[in-house]
Amino acid sequence: MKIRIGHLYPDYLNIYADRGNIAVLTARARARGHDLDVRGIGMRDAVPAGGIDLFYVGGGQDREQELVAHDLVAKAEPLREAVEGGAAFLAVCGGYQLLGSYYKDVAGHELPGIGLLPLHTVAGRRRMIGDVLLDCDWAGRTLAGFENHAGRTILDDGADPLGRVVAGFGNDGASGYEGCRHRRVYGTYLHGPLLPRNPWFADLLLEQALTHAGREERFEPLPDDLERAAHAVSAERARSRGGRR
Amino acid sequence: MRPPLPLSLEAAAVRAAGALSRLAGRGGGTTLPGKLLWKLDPGAIDALARRLPQGSVAVSATNGKTTTTAMVAEILRPHVRVAHNASGANLVSGVASALLRAGGAELGLFEVDEGALAEVTRRLRPKALLLANLFRDQLDRYGELELVAARWRDAVAALPDARLVVNGDDPQVGSLARPGGRVFGLDDPRVARPALQHAADSKFCIRCGTPYEYAAAYVGHLGDYHCPSCGHARPALDVVAREVELRALDGASFTLAAAEGETRIELALPGLYNVYNATGAAALALALGFGLDDVRAGLGRFSAAFGRFERIAVGDKRLLMLLIKNPAGANEAIRTLVEGRAPRVAVVALNDAIADGRDVSWIWDVDFEPLLQGLERLVATGARAAELALRFAYGGLDRGRIEVVPPLERALDRGLELTPPGEELTLLPTYTAMLALRRTIAARGLVANYWERAA
Numbered sequence: 227m228k229i230r231i232g233h234l235y236p237d238y239l240n241i242y243a244d245r246g247n248i249a250v251l252t253a254r255a256r257a258r259g260h261d262l263d264v265r266g267i268g269m270r271d272a273v274p275a276g277g278i279d280l281f282y283v284g285g286g287q288d289r290e291q292e293l294v295a296h297d298l299v300a301k302a303e304p305l306r307e308a309v310e311g312g313a314a315f316l317a318v319c320g321g322y323q324l325l326g327s328y329y330k331d332v333a334g335h336e337l338p339g340i341g342l343l344p345l346h347t348v349a350g351r352r353r354m355i356g357d358v359l360l361d362c363d364w365a366g367r368t369l370a371g372f373e374n375h376a377g378r379t380i381l382d383d384g385a386d387p388l389g390r391v392v393a394g395f396g397n398d399g400a401s402g403y404e405g406c407r408h409r410r411v412y413g414t415y416l417h418g419p420l421l422p423r424n425p426w427f428a429d430l431l432l433e434q435a436l437t438h439a440g441r442e443e444r445f446e447p448l449p450d451d452l453e454r455a456a457h458a459v460s461a462e463r464a465r466s467r468g469g470r471r
Numbered sequence: 472m473r474p475p476l477p478l479s480l481e482a483a484a485v486r487a488a489g490a491l492s493r494l495a496g497r498g499g500g501t502t503l504p505g506k507l508l509w510k511l512d513p514g515a516i517d518a519l520a521r522r523l524p525q526g527s528v529a530v531s532a533t534n535g536k537t538t539t540t541a542m543v544a545e546i547l548r549p550h551v552r553v554a555h556n557a558s559g560a561n562l563v564s565g566v567a568s569a570l571l572r573a574g575g576a577e578l579g580l581f582e583v584d585e586g587a588l589a590e591v592t593r594r595l596r597p598k599a600l601l602l603a604n605l606f607r608d609q610l611d612r613y614g615e616l617e618l619v620a621a622r623w624r625d626a627v628a629a630l631p632d633a634r635l636v637v638n639g640d641d642p643q644v645g646s647l648a649r650p651g652g653r654v655f656g657l658d659d660p661r662v663a664r665p666a667l668q669h670a671a672d673s674k675f676c677i678r679c680g681t682p683y684e685y686a687a688a689y690v691g692h693l694g695d696y697h698c699p700s701c702g703h704a705r706p707a708l709d710v711v712a713r714e715v716e717l718r719a720l721d722g723a724s725f726t727l728a729a730a731e732g733e734t735r736i737e738l739a740l741p742g743l744y745n746v747y748n749a750t751g752a753a754a755l756a757l758a759l760g761f762g763l764d765d766v767r768a769g770l771g772r773f774s775a776a777f778g779r780f781e782r783i784a785v786g787d788k789r790l791l792m793l794l795i796k797n798p799a800g801a802n803e804a805i806r807t808l809v810e811g812r813a814p815r816v817a818v819v820a821l822n823d824a825i826a827d828g829r830d831v832s833w834i835w836d837v838d839f840e841p842l843l844q845g846l847e848r849l850v851a852t853g854a855r856a857a858e859l860a861l862r863f864a865y866g867g868l869d870r871g872r873i874e875v876v877p878p879l880e881r882a883l884d885r886g887l888e889l890t891p892p893g894e895e896l897t898l899l900p901t902y903t904a905m906l907a908l909r910r911t912i913a914a915r916g917l918v919a920n921y922w923e924r925a926a
Contacts, residue, residue, distance in 0.1 A: 243835030455857035
């Protein structure tokens with residue numbers, strides 16, 4: 227089956243090896259006999275109505291993030307309709323912030339978000355940089371990655387985080403939680419990139435994308451020896467040196 | 472907050488600093504004396520720098536600063552005694568250590584970490600400054616590119632009398648050009664890339680944010696750019712490399728054109744990025760008043776800087792070591808490799824110490840794919856060997872061809888074992904892995920430690 231991926235702003239938001247995530251999705255879909263059709267959705271491009279099963283948006287430097295923020299607002303309606311129609315969505319770092327209701331920089335200047343996730347972000351003075359390990363109770367799995375953000379992301383009351391911080395800073399360095407999930411939308415600060423060393427999460431996104439495409443399927447696991455080894459090293463790094471200033 | 476030192480300790484420390492100052496000009500060798508000096512009396516660095524009769528010169532860049540500085544040293548060597556931080560210790564402490572060892576030197580020549588430029592130049596007050604490029608590198612350590620560029624602008628503004636030599640092909644760096652300095656760059660569309668690479672950084676106009684159009688893109692975002700919207704464009708070049716000839720791994724040559732005239736430069740180092748390094752070194756030497764003949768002779772004599780491109784004989788096999796440390800630099804190393812003969816066996820080493828960058832995501836932005844063709848065996852090594860193996864696996868290399876051997880020395884031996892007699896083993900290490908591999912190779916008596924060879 228063909229899984230249609232919409233990669234938002236690949237020329238602007240690509241700072242933390244986002245193509246690694248796409249490469250993992252492509253290879254793991256192919257291993258199960260599915261093809262990925264990845265299309266870039268750039269500045270002023272229209273969001274194809276109903277035509278995307280999984281959206282992806284990565285992180286950028288402040289300048290690039292500001293360049294895309296206003297364009298993203300123009301895409302808010304079709305993106306909301308897609309998500310309500312069951313499309314999956316992974317947003318990393320800067321892209322995660324833009325899915326909230328707004329981002330306020332240190333000068334108090336507000337960048338609009340599109341409100342797909344129940345949160346907002348306020349820039350802090352010190353960057354939170356380092357390895358992170360999350361416990362995702364809802365999935366019975368862990369996620370290991372790297373964070374580098376000045377923004378403090380505050381979830382709305384009752385919003386579901388992506389995981390509990392075992393080691394690292396997380397959303398705001400204080401709440402003990404990281405990321406956010408709502409319907410099939412997942413936002414996180416974890417790059418590294420995220421999916422190569424957390425293949426279960428890649429598979430979950432692909433299964434949800436397939437559901438949107440009209441096919442229910444539970445994947446057989448892949449060998450994933452290298453993935454497990456990389457996850458173990460990354461998790462150890464987080465335990466020994468994550469969340470330090 | 473650190474509690475204040477007890478008086479007796481502080482006095483002892485000051486005496487130690489005095490002893491260190493007296494050491495100036497004798498031995499040294501690590502950054503430790505420099506670190507102590509900086510901690511105890513930062514002003515001593517300024518004083519040591521002022522003792523150099525011909526003053527100082529500084530070189531900074533994301534990529535190529537060690538090689539470029541070593542090239543300048545080679546051009547100047549017959550004419551002036553130079554104090555030079557040759558082993559790449561390029562923070563304030565490394566510069567301080569080089570100053571402590573600078574007895575008898577007439578001119579200071581320092582490569583400076585791009586994040587430390589403001590602090591170092593505030594103390595050195597260099598009479599000339601070469602700024603070569605800014606690429607995305609170690610975001611966990613330096614912060615975003617814009618931030619580094621802003622710090623450079625401030626550092627340069629604080630040195631109104633310094634002769635400024637900048638790379639016009641880099642939009643951020645070229646915009647720092649000012650009268651009395653030099654602007655260098657490349658002009659040879661035949662060696663341009665067909666398109667901007669994936670990892671290109673400064674793709675958007677620094678004035679208005681519109682994507683640049685490139686008449687020629689050479690290395691990453693370096694090239695002949697202009698903004699279709701506001702017209703911001705590459706400045707006029709006064710030191711230019713033309714008629715570039717790349718001889719795969721065997722070197723390169725080009726015509727150097729400047730106000731002084733033209734000359735043909737022969738380089739033993741390969742790759743377009745080394746043509747940039749050489750052109751920058753030439754522009755700085757010319758700005759310092761040296762002639763085209765000095766430049767041609769010095770660059771012609773130059774072989775390689777520490778671990779950057781080294782060939783080492785190991786019995787009936789050879790090692791070829793190319794440092795990789797960020798996407799733009801690694802892409803150029805790989806481009807140069809595959810223009811020769813793509814390796815059949817490669818040892819790629821990924822460490823994640825502070826000097827390598829703790830965030831290893833950059834390996835996913837490197838175009839390793841051209842290496843995969845013809846690669847029979849990859850030995851992934853270093854602290855993050857498994858991560859690196861994943862990069863190659865998801866890049867399309869059959870998992871059966873990948874061996875994960877985290878200990879560096881064992882990986883080196885495994886690589887040599889896989890290399891047939893008469894052939895070459897390619898090593899692509901990150902910075903601390905390069906240092907460790909070099910120590911291993913030196914311990915086996917195959918190559919002198921750099922600090923033993925350095926003048």
